[in-house]
Amino acid sequence: MKKLDDITLDKSSDEFLYIQLYNNIKNLIVEKNIEPHTKLPTIRYLSKRLDVNNVTIVNAYNLLEQKGYVYKKVGSGTFVQDIFKDDNFSYKKLSIVEKEANVSDINREKIDIINFASTSPTPNLFPVEDIKTVLNEVLDRDGGKAFTYQESQGYYPLRNAIRGYLDEHNINTTEDNIQIISGAQQGIDILSKALVEYGDIVFTESPTYTGALAVFKSRSARIIEISIQEDGIDIKDLENKLRTFNPKFIYVVPNFQNPTGCSYSIEKKYELLSLAKKHNFYIIEDDYLSDLSFNDEKNETLKSIDTEDRVVYIKSFSKILMPGLRLAFMVIPTAIYNDVLSAKHISDISTSGLIQRAFDLYLRKGDWKKNLQRVNYIYKERFNIMIKSIKQYIPKDISYKLPNGGLSFWFSLPIEYSSNDLYEFCKKNNVIIAPGSAFNVDQSDNENFRLSISSLEYNVIEDGIKKMGSLLTQFLNEYKNKKNTIDIYNPFL
Amino acid sequence: MKKLDDITLDKSSDEFLYIQLYNNIKNLIVEKNIEPHTKLPTIRYLSKRLDVNNVTIVNAYNLLEQKGYVYKKVGSGTFVQDIFKDDNFSYKKLSIVEKEANVSDINREKIDIINFASTSPTPNLFPVEDIKTVLNEVLDRDGGKAFTYQESQGYYPLRNAIRGYLDEHNINTTEDNIQIISGAQQGIDILSKALVEYGDIVFTESPTYTGALAVFKSRSARIIEISIQEDGIDIKDLENKLRTFNPKFIYVVPNFQNPTGCSYSIEKKYELLSLAKKHNFYIIEDDYLSDLSFNDEKNETLKSIDTEDRVVYIKSFSKILMPGLRLAFMVIPTAIYNDVLSAKHISDISTSGLIQRAFDLYLRKGDWKKNLQRVNYIYKERFNIMIKSIKQYIPKDISYKLPNGGLSFWFSLPIEYSSNDLYEFCKKNNVIIAPGSAFNVDQSDNENFRLSISSLEYNVIEDGIKKMGSLLTQFLNEYKNKKNTIDIYNPFL
Numbered sequence: 014m015k016k017l018d019d020i021t022l023d024k025s026s027d028e029f030l031y032i033q034l035y036n037n038i039k040n041l042i043v044e045k046n047i048e049p050h051t052k053l054p055t056i057r058y059l060s061k062r063l064d065v066n067n068v069t070i071v072n073a074y075n076l077l078e079q080k081g082y083v084y085k086k087v088g089s090g091t092f093v094q095d096i097f098k099d100d101n102f103s104y105k106k107l108s109i110v111e112k113e114a115n116v117s118d119i120n121r122e123k124i125d126i127i128n129f130a131s132t133s134p135t136p137n138l139f140p141v142e143d144i145k146t147v148l149n150e151v152l153d154r155d156g157g158k159a160f161t162y163q164e165s166q167g168y169y170p171l172r173n174a175i176r177g178y179l180d181e182h183n184i185n186t187t188e189d190n191i192q193i194i195s196g197a198q199q200g201i202d203i204l205s206k207a208l209v210e211y212g213d214i215v216f217t218e219s220p221t222y223t224g225a226l227a228v229f230k231s232r233s234a235r236i237i238e239i240s241i242q243e244d245g246i247d248i249k250d251l252e253n254k255l256r257t258f259n260p261k262f263i264y265v266v267p268n269f270q271n272p273t274g275c276s277y278s279i280e281k282k283y284e285l286l287s288l289a290k291k292h293n294f295y296i297i298e299d300d301y302l303s304d305l306s307f308n309d310e311k312n313e314t315l316k317s318i319d320t321e322d323r324v325v326y327i328k329s330f331s332k333i334l335m336p337g338l339r340l341a342f343m344v345i346p347t348a349i350y351n352d353v354l355s356a357k358h359i360s361d362i363s364t365s366g367l368i369q370r371a372f373d374l375y376l377r378k379g380d381w382k383k384n385l386q387r388v389n390y391i392y393k394e395r396f397n398i399m400i401k402s403i404k405q406y407i408p409k410d411i412s413y414k415l416p417n418g419g420l421s422f423w424f425s426l427p428i429e430y431s432s433n434d435l436y437e438f439c440k441k442n443n444v445i446i447a448p449g450s451a452f453n454v455d456q457s458d459n460e461n462f463r464l465s466i467s468s469l470e471y472n473v474i475e476d477g478i479k480k481m482g483s484l485l486t487q488f489l490n491e492y493k494n495k496k497n498t499i500d501i502y503n504p505f506l
Numbered sequence: 507m508k509k510l511d512d513i514t515l516d517k518s519s520d521e522f523l524y525i526q527l528y529n530n531i532k533n534l535i536v537e538k539n540i541e542p543h544t545k546l547p548t549i550r551y552l553s554k555r556l557d558v559n560n561v562t563i564v565n566a567y568n569l570l571e572q573k574g575y576v577y578k579k580v581g582s583g584t585f586v587q588d589i590f591k592d593d594n595f596s597y598k599k600l601s602i603v604e605k606e607a608n609v610s611d612i613n614r615e616k617i618d619i620i621n622f623a624s625t626s627p628t629p630n631l632f633p634v635e636d637i638k639t640v641l642n643e644v645l646d647r648d649g650g651k652a653f654t655y656q657e658s659q660g661y662y663p664l665r666n667a668i669r670g671y672l673d674e675h676n677i678n679t680t681e682d683n684i685q686i687i688s689g690a691q692q693g694i695d696i697l698s699k700a701l702v703e704y705g706d707i708v709f710t711e712s713p714t715y716t717g718a719l720a721v722f723k724s725r726s727a728r729i730i731e732i733s734i735q736e737d738g739i740d741i742k743d744l745e746n747k748l749r750t751f752n753p754k755f756i757y758v759v760p761n762f763q764n765p766t767g768c769s770y771s772i773e774k775k776y777e778l779l780s781l782a783k784k785h786n787f788y789i790i791e792d793d794y795l796s797d798l799s800f801n802d803e804k805n806e807t808l809k810s811i812d813t814e815d816r817v818v819y820i821k822s823f824s825k826i827l828m829p830g831l832r833l834a835f836m837v838i839p840t841a842i843y844n845d846v847l848s849a850k851h852i853s854d855i856s857t858s859g860l861i862q863r864a865f866d867l868y869l870r871k872g873d874w875k876k877n878l879q880r881v882n883y884i885y886k887e888r889f890n891i892m893i894k895s896i897k898q899y900i901p902k903d904i905s906y907k908l909p910n911g912g913l914s915f916w917f918s919l920p921i922e923y924s925s926n927d928l929y930e931f932c933k934k935n936n937v938i939i940a941p942g943s944a945f946n947v948d949q950s951d952n953e954n955f956r957l958s959i960s961s962l963e964y965n966v967i968e969d970g971i972k973k974m975g976s977l978l979t980q981f982l983n984e985y986k987n988k989k990n991t992i993d994i995y996n997p998f999l
Contacts, residue, residue, distance in 0.1 A: 032680060133655050134654075135650075136653065138650075139649075141649050141652075144645075148641060149642070152637075157629025157631075162830065185522075198852065202852060202853050206724055210726070224851075224852060224855070227851075233704055335650070337652060337653030337859040337860055347525075358717075358720075359691065359717060359721050360691070361692040361695070362691045362717070368861075
């Protein structure tokens with residue numbers, strides 16, 4: 014077995030000495046050749062033994078700490094992290110952006126983990142063969158042209174095909190108003206570049222999608238949160254804040270909202286549109302799931318009832334087709350499309366022409382509809398077993414409102430409990446949830462949490478919720494006495 | 507023949523009336539059913555005839571103007587633009603970002619145009635069959651996994667393969683320090699998100715790549731330009747400005763600089779590194795062409811001689827492989843890679859997993875080297891005929907320094923001439939060049955211009971330069987008397 018004392022550095026190598034040392038120690042930890050909580054040698058000792066400068070050791074230890082392999086105790090030294098038993102170490106360091114994403118991907122490979130946090134669809138949903146066919150057809154048809162710079166606004170035939178698709182969804186627009194993007198996340202980023210200057214005000218729903226909050230923060234926007242109710246945004250709250258603030262836009266997910274799963278009533282949709290007109294702001298509508306309605310309710314998009322050209326519509330295919338294409342589109346109001354086009358251009362010049370051409374063919378062949386039906390069927394099965402299991406196993410002290418479709422379910426602990434604590438508790442028991450703190454601007458702890466069924470197969474859901482139910486019962490009992498410490502507001506969390 | 511008087515609007519349609527009117531008039535113009543410079547009906551007349559609100563006509567006319575189909579004369583009305591004879595109309599409206607890009611793509615399809623502005627490689631350079639093979643191999647091997655969300659930092663095996671590639675280029679790094687990006691432009695954007703806050707100072711070369719300037723502007727950075735000399739950046743100028751300013755980073759292209767084509771001497775490379783250490787700033791090295799040296803000179807990258815982990819290295823494959831992959835990578839200093847990773851995540855979550863996996867296979871198979879040799883051979887032929895033609899045909903009043911490789915050639919008119927004027931003059935004669943104003947922060951007119959051979963076949967270059975030579979002679983004569991009006995500085999240009 015290799016040990017710390019076996020480490021040697023190669024001074025003739027071009028690799029930095031501190032990187033060499035970092036890799037040596039990291040490998041010892043990862044390969045379980047050093048016990049967790051072992052104290053590493055002192056800087057003085059190790060620099061003497063390896064005959065290198067103190068700074069080399071300091072840099073290596075700092076890097077190990079930064080990457081989560083060791084932890085420091087003031088006055089006592091540097092210790093090996095227990096990276097296998099406790100992966101909080103990395104979780105706690107993450108910014109709000111990565112938090113949700115990371116939650117989603119933790120231990121994805123571990124088979125015994127039930128991951129209710131991930132929003133990634135399972136690969137067996139993807140129409141791989143169909144995509145392979147269209148890719149090859151495009152390569153045969155277009156050859157090298159598929160690999161030139163594509164125009165920034167997007168491959169024209171694809172925009173034309175999308176216009177047709179939108180027509181079927183009661184959105185009437187022109188090819189000029191369609192902007193192809195490399196996924197919905199890029200859409201939010203580009204719109205922020207086009208519309209948000211330093212200190213500008215942006216409204217969001219609360220809670221809302223972490224990735225949007227992170228973008229608005231990166232533009233130094235001032236973010237004002239508007240509460241979500243069971244039937245959509247709280248119009249009173251919105252009107253109140255509009256008296257004080259003059260937002261550039263409001264970012265909303267009106268159908269199967271993330272994370273709450275709720276959908277706006279048709280009245281609220283019209284009220285929001287009317288307020289946007291009155292107060293002269295844009296509405297960014299993020300539509301990632303409106304296709305997944307599992308009852309007869311019609312999920313009008315805001316864009317389909319927007320008579321004032323005020324709605325920027327973002328359509329993602331990540332959940333209903335596959336995320337790895339990195340392809341989405343936006344419908345842009347005429348007044349701002351030049352700004353949006355510039356922002357797209359400086360972001361990545363253009364979205365892959367090959368992928369655009371393949372997707373164009375895919376849309377035109379109608380494979381799209383066939384696949385959506387299939388996906389809808391599979392998700393609906395998962396949705397129904399989820400609803401049934403929730404009713405059966407979730408303890409009565411937990412409150413929730415069941416959605417009519419989509420993939421997210423939103424729950425609340427009794428008010429004095431912390432969902433960050435619940436997250437930790439569940440993780441120790443191999444269940445991953447998304448705590449409410451991931452969906453607020455200030456990441457403050459609260460009583461809410463989200464369970465998603467995107468990445469869980471049908472047969473896992475019932476057992477998962479059964480387990481979740483008993484974990485919740487246990488949690489409600491064990492954490493009852495922690496009340497007083499939990500609800501302290503910590504702005505630095 | 508359809509005429510303006512035939513226009514009718516469908517009030518029962520869901521399409522906005524002003525969009526209907528816009529499309530009607532646009533089509534008449536595009537289909538040459540209205541003569542250029544025809545006056546459009548007055549707003550009052552048309553609103554009465556079509557029985558719609560004035561605002562509908564105003565909106566349609568505004569949109570037509572915005573898109574360049576009409577122009578307005580104060581007090582006289584709205585007139586049809588001559589979109590076929592004169593495409594300046596769109597050129598003039600473009601922001602600095604699109605300017606260079608647009609110059610590159612104007613009339614690409616017109617066979618009689620010689621385009622010295624475009625930097626897009628010709629599709630016949632692309633190894634389409636090899637890429638098709640690896641795409642299919644990946645789809646067979648990985649199936650749906652190729653379409654899940656890829657980790658934001660990039661597919662690990664690809665980062666490993668790139669580490670090997672870098673090793674051969676004397677850059678020693680770890681997989682942890684490699685960040686996969688969707689093209690070099692995204693790299694610049696992400697680095698700016700990670701490093702630049704409102705009002706921060708950024709240094710650039712002058713002249714420099716338009717797309718970088720646009721990104722820094724979009725972050726509200728204060729951009730300080732440092733002059734370029736024949737052997738690289740002006741160190742005196744840099745030292746001077748470092749006395750006053752404290753930049754976050756300097757953005758440089760040390761080998762075959764864009765647009766000047768010059769390369770830094772090895773002494774200047776070391777001086778720059780030493781100043782970065784002394785004044786504590788990062789260097790962003792954009793390496794898009796260092797592979798294309800056509801003599802024995804060695805083009806060390808700054809990263810390969812960076813002992814202080816201060817260089818952020820961006821490697822693009824757009825010119826030497828193909829731009830349409832939208833794939834590039836960066837080597838990130840350890841101290842900032844968490845920030846860069848967050849910025850990547852909020853920009854587009856991840857680069858297409860399918861493309862990453864295919865490129866990984868392509869690198870591992872060694873197809874990469876075979877292709878680079880082929881591309882190098884083709885570009886070298888073009889380069890040599892360009893050098894020969896320049897010596898033979900470019901008039902002696904035009905000054906230039908011939909580069910040792912790359913694809914850009916930089917020329918200067920006598921000091922009192924305007925290269926914006928030259929651009930217009932050449933375009934009328936079916937030759938497209940890139941004027942110097944595209945490469946400055948303030949887009950100010952100047953005497954310099956760039957000719958690029960990226961998108962010109964071998965057999966076009968000699969004739970092109972011959973034509974360019976006679977155009978230049980004509981221009982120098984005809985525009986001699988315009989001196990006085992040309993060199994007025996216009997901050998709003």
